[in-house]
Amino acid sequence: MKYIILIIIVIICGYLGYGLSLYYNNRLKFFRTLLFLFEKINLEINFSQAKLISILKSFHEETNNKEIKKLINNFIKCLEINNEVTKEDLFKDIKILNDEEKNMILIFFLSLGKFDVFNQTKQLNSQKEELNKLYSNAEQEAKKYAPLYLKLGIIFGLAIALILL
């Protein structure tokens, strides 16, 4: 019985560590998908000049990223209700971003569809660097912290198990 409890403790601590590492992995996936979205918008505006909402809806169907899906839904809702895109509404139920990242993404969304093709492309290109920066920061964080928290969780579980032994 004792050993079973000890194994459960190790599993729980490992799971907590996995949960923390998942946070960083999700952030990385979020920014990677955001970059894909960025590329799709840029491409569609330049080649098909499709309407913004149809571009977003088609990306919504293509992606599996839940956070990006939420972001797209929130943005479309803001546009369709009263064309007021606020930080609170845009990032409703999205908890993996810090304030600075939210501001950057808000600026990106606020500029969408506001210019002719030439100026919209110029605007997008100027934001690409910022989005790339967000992605590489998330990548570095994920590389550093995701395995670390997973290992720490397991080690912490094992340490407790050893003490209890």
Add this chain to the structure above:
Amino acid sequence: MLNKILDANIYKILSQKIGFNKINEIRFRENKPIVLNVDGQVKFFDSNGFVLSYEKGLKASKKMVEDIIYKASEFSIYSINEELKQGFLVLDGGERIGVCGTIITENQKIKTITNFTSVNIRIPHEIKNCSIPIFKHLIDENGLKNILIISPPGQGKTTFIRDFIYQLTERNLFYNILIIDERGEIAGKNNKLEVGKFCDIISFSDKHTGFLQGIRAMNPHLIVTDELGGSEDFDAINYAVNCGVKILATIHADSINQLKQKKEFVKIENLFDRYVVLKKGVKPGVIEAVYNHSMQKIFIGGGQMV
């Protein structure tokens, strides 16, 4: 469609307190009161409905103006740049949004319009039977006449031609009607407006291309087109008449005399069998007079025959 582009509060007031069926035009100018054109008269309004003075009228903000264009573009200004270059957009319901702002040019060509300062929304109305009083002057036992509708902007030229086409189809007169809808105003964007069952529509094409292609491909009996303007429009009309196709067209002019003074008038002088002048300063679609081929009055609005 207007509910999608207007501020929710403004839409509520206009629909509940005034009624869109009465409004011909809404003008939003940055930091100026919103102006309505109701049956040819200028009106202002606040949250309770019409107000008598300009000062008491609800004002339009810059954001309001920008929002109308942004929403009309379905949040995609980049997708309507070609329309913006021409200075207007057309909505599904045939509403025409005229746009003012800063024109950006490159190599003496308009590149785009930015910094929007005012918009003018023209709302099309169906005035059923407005062409009936003169119907027999426009078509007789010899068939259709070549018809030119004349009036200043906003007096119902397009409404009139839409009703005339409707009356033809209502009477099961099996004419192949080809509409060259340069601005999407006759049949609406995506042909959403009802123009009858015998109509083919070429949308957003210039008249020259539309006439040439339409006559070749669709074998029309009647070509309907709006707002003759440039010299090439008159050439297109000439071409069609010489092909034996009848024409129903409109032109901006205050009166028959002003029409005669137009530089291009010589090109069409002997083409039209009937000139229909619409009354100005009253509600749209009211007929002032009809003139025959030699420009003699044959009908005066109000039912009197000459």
